[in-house]
Amino acid sequence: MATVGDDVFYAGIAELTKRLRAREFSALELTRAFCDRFERLGPGYNAIALSLRERAIRKARDADDELKRERYRPLQAIPYGVKDLVAATGGPTTWGARPYAGQVFDEDARVVQKIDKAGGILIGKLAMVELAGGGGYRYPSASLTGPGLNPWDRTRWSGGSSSGSGIATALGLVTFALGSETSGSILTPSAFCGITGLRPTYGLVSRRGCMALSWTLDKIGPMCRSAEDCALVLETISGGDSEDRGSAGKGFYYSPQYTPKPQQVTVGYAPADFEEWAEPSTHAGFQSALGVVKGLGFQMKEIELPDFPYGAILSTVLNGEMGAIFEKLIRSGRVDELADKRQVAGMKASLELPASEYLKAMRVRARVQEAIRHLFLDVDVLLAPSRLGPAPKVSEPLDRAREGPPPKSRGLNGIIPAGNLAGLPAISLPCGFADQMPIGLSFIGRPWYETQLIAMGSAFQSQTDWHRRRPPA
Amino acid sequence: MAITRRDLAGILAATAALPALAAPQESEETISAENALRANARELDEIPLPMDTEPAFQFKA
Numbered sequence: 001m002a003t004v005g006d007d008v009f010y011a012g013i014a015e016l017t018k019r020l021r022a023r024e025f026s027a028l029e030l031t032r033a034f035c036d037r038f039e040r041l042g043p044g045y046n047a048i049a050l051s052l053r054e055r056a057i058r059k060a061r062d063a064d065d066e067l068k069r070e071r072y073r074p075l076q077a078i079p080y081g082v083k084d085l086v087a088a089t090g091g092p093t094t095w096g097a098r099p100y101a102g103q104v105f106d107e108d109a110r111v112v113q114k115i116d117k118a119g120g121i122l123i124g125k126l127a128m129v130e131l132a133g134g135g136g137y138r139y140p141s142a143s144l145t146g147p148g149l150n151p152w153d154r155t156r157w158s159g160g161s162s163s164g165s166g167i168a169t170a171l172g173l174v175t176f177a178l179g180s181e182t183s184g185s186i187l188t189p190s191a192f193c194g195i196t197g198l199r200p201t202y203g204l205v206s207r208r209g210c211m212a213l214s215w216t217l218d219k220i221g222p223m224c225r226s227a228e229d230c231a232l233v234l235e236t237i238s239g240g241d242s243e244d245r246g247s248a249g250k251g252f253y254y255s256p257q258y259t260p261k262p263q264q265v266t267v268g269y270a271p272a273d274f275e276e277w278a279e280p281s282t283h284a285g286f287q288s289a290l291g292v293v294k295g296l297g298f299q300m301k302e303i304e305l306p307d308f309p310y311g312a313i314l315s316t317v318l319n320g321e322m323g324a325i326f327e328k329l330i331r332s333g334r335v336d337e338l339a340d341k342r343q344v345a346g347m348k349a350s351l352e353l354p355a356s357e358y359l360k361a362m363r364v365r366a367r368v369q370e371a372i373r374h375l376f377l378d379v380d381v382l383l384a385p386s387r388l389g390p391a392p393k394v395s396e397p398l399d400r401a402r403e404g405p406p407p408k409s410r411g412l413n414g415i416i417p418a419g420n421l422a423g424l425p426a427i428s429l430p431c432g433f434a435d436q437m438p439i440g441l442s443f444i445g446r447p448w449y450e451t452q453l454i455a456m457g458s459a460f461q462s463q464t465d466w467h468r469r470r471p472p473a
Numbered sequence: 474m475a476i477t478r479r480d481l482a483g484i485l486a487a488t489a490a491l492p493a494l495a496a497p498q499e500s501e502e503t504i505s506a507e508n509a510l511r512a513n514a515r516e517l518d519e520i521p522l523p524m525d526t527e528p529a530f531q532f533k534a
Contacts, residue, residue: 136509138502202533216532246532309516316513345502349510357514362528364520372534423533447533 002026004033009172010470013078013229016175020067020077027063027077027121031056034079035123038173041473042124045154046146047167049084049125050091056123063119073119075236080115081174083162084125085132085211086220088112095211096143096161097130098337099329109209110244111178111220111237118236126164126177130338132185132213133161134322135346136315140394142340147394151193151471152437156391159189165223166193171473176224176233180210182217183314184416190223190428191386191440196457196467197223198230201447202423203248205234206241214321215246216362217314217420226467227427227457234450250448256455262297265452267443268379270304270411277413279389282439285432286385289441292431292463293383298456301379304410306371310417313361313368317421320358323350342399365421372422376446381456384412386428386440419444427453430466438466 002025008016020027035053042048056079063077087093087105094100112122127145129137140147140157148163150156151170158167162179166189169177179186181199190197198221205220212218222233231254240249259265274286294300329335330347338344375382392398419426424444431441441460443453461467499507 136506216529248533308520309513312513312516315509316517319510341500341502342505345500345506346509349503349506352507353510357510357517359528360517360522361513363522363526364517365529366526367520367522369529369531369534376534423531 002029004029008033009037010225011175012226013075013175013232016078017076021072027060027067028057030077031060031079031121031123034174038124038168041171042168042173045149045151045158045167045171046143047127047148047164047171047173049094049096049127049145049164051124052088052090052122055090056121059121063121074232075115076119078120078175079123080120080176080178081124081126081165081168082112082122082178083128083165083180085128085180086112086178087209088122088125091125093125094144095131096128096145098144098339099334101144105209107209110206110241112209114237114239123174126168128163129161130340130343131326132180132182132211133343134213134318134326135343135350137340138342138397138399139340140398142338142343144339148189149394150391150437151473155393156437157192157394159192159391161185162189162223166190166195169193169195169223169225170471172470176222176229178220178237179223181219181221181420182213182318183420186221186223187386187416187426187428187440187442192391192438194430194438194466194469194471195223195225196227196230196430197221197428198234198450198454199426200234200238200450201425203246204238204250204252204450206239206244206247208241208243212325214318216321217318227429227454227461230427230457231454252450254451254454256451256458259452259455262459263299265381266299266301266379267293267381267383268301268303268375269383270302270409272407272409272411273384273413276407276409277388277411278385279434281434282385282389285434285439286441289431292460296459296463303375303379305412305414305418306375307410308364308368308371308418310368310414310421313364314417314421316353316357316361317365319350319353320361322347323353327351368418369422372418372424380445381449381452382412382415382444384415384442384444386442390434390437390439415442415444423447425450425453427457429457429460430469431464432466
């Protein structure tokens with residue numbers, strides 16, 4: 001029996017595939033090793049919603065049969081996990097919330113079906129902020145499984161709402177994970193946990209079988225340890241789906257050979273983001289990362305986001321849709337079972353939102369989209385800090401106001417809600433440390449620009465090793 | 474014991490007033506959530522919207 005060393009838990013998809021095909025270890029050995037680690041380490045970080053060991057072992061045996069016959073698939077025997085709002089058979093899908101603790105689906109979500117077909121092995125469901133944070137939570141403890149604890153320092157938060165996906169990927173409990181983003185839920189835990197996360201263009205990945213929080217904002221995306229792995233996973237999960245009304249009917253094929261040379265790509269950024277908006281502890285890390293991007297040869301251009309109240313627009317759209325989606329939960333009173341009182345109040349208040357207010361927000365959203373289209377006439381890609389500081393302490397409220405006067409320039413402040421309102425793809429890359437915690441940098445592109453973003457991420461990661469750093473576990 | 478119409482009216486008036494007296498005060502969280510909705514509305518009101526600005530029907534730029 002081959003031994004599976006620790007390095008395997010941090011290997012990328014391409015390396016694992018190579019070693020599996022070289023018979024260094026079998027799919028069954030690999031799966032057992034990951035399941036053991038998942039069950040041993042995951043609970044200490046509140047990362048796990050459910051282990052799917054039996055299902056995984058069954059799939060691993062099938063994978064070994066295929067590997068023996070040299071029948072290869074793109075993600076064959078690669079262990080992965082999904083945020084617990086993605087339906088999977090074999091156990092409950094809780095949406096991270098007590099009222100749904102016993103909820104069982106009899107069919108896998110489309111993304112799980114696709115990864116299954118590509119040979120991936122689902123080893124577990126990953127913890128999340130309850131109902132993906134709908135209603136607005138005040139504390140990291142807003143979850144059925146407790147606060148997501150950061151792999152780099154358990155006294156700090158993992159970020160949310162895809163908390164378990166960030167923790168499990170950073171800790172090497174899975175090779176990759178799926179998360180979801182309505183407004184920041186992939187980018188935030190990716191930045192805080194030191195991994196690479198990709199938010200796809202709205203409509204690129206089917207949400208069939210996934211919890212809805214906002215029909216017009218929700219996206220499912222990969223959370224991996226490298227940009228190249230994000231490409232491999234996105235190739236598998238993208239594509240049209242007649243059973244998701246938001247589906248754009250497009251697929252994704254990573255073809256970096258067709259991307260323009262760096263000298264032909266204009267990157268828009270705002271120095272104020274890195275020097276004034278960002279917390280002082282991050283300045284050195286961000287400046288160094290900016291230097292790497294400039295050194296790659298891209299054309300850099302200073303810009304600002306058009307002036308809109310992005311947070312207010314997004315909150316109003318989200319509240320309108322969430323209130324309709326969870327009306328039954330709210331009116332039944334079971335919403336009171338949620339862990340976070342602010343979130344309970346926010347969900348209840350969403351039912352008071354007038355239709356005219358929702359429509360006004362959607363009208364302003366149309367203007368935002370137009371302004372963003374104009375912005376991309378001047379630049380090809382935007383560059384901004386994924387978050388303005390490292391992960392906060394797990395006991396701190398999340399609604400603390402920024403200290404000191406606001407910077408004179410708005411920079412790209414508000415890019416997370418703006419990017420989500422406009423359905424833009426983005427990739428968050430680990431780019432350094434502040435207070436011994438990871439920080440992240442985001443490239444944001446126009447719709448369907450994933451290949452360019454991933455290629456830029458890959459170029460950045462060829463010059464840095466932040467994505468290879470391992471937390472102390 | 475005989476109850477006069479005046480007594481009855483007094484009891485009814487007191488009973489009717491009870492729910493108002495016993496109504497729970499809105500929690501800090503509820504007030505905060507409602508204030509957030511109002512603050513969002515105020516910010517949206519400041520954006521000029523010509524009549525022909527239709528809502529977004531596509532969800533990407």
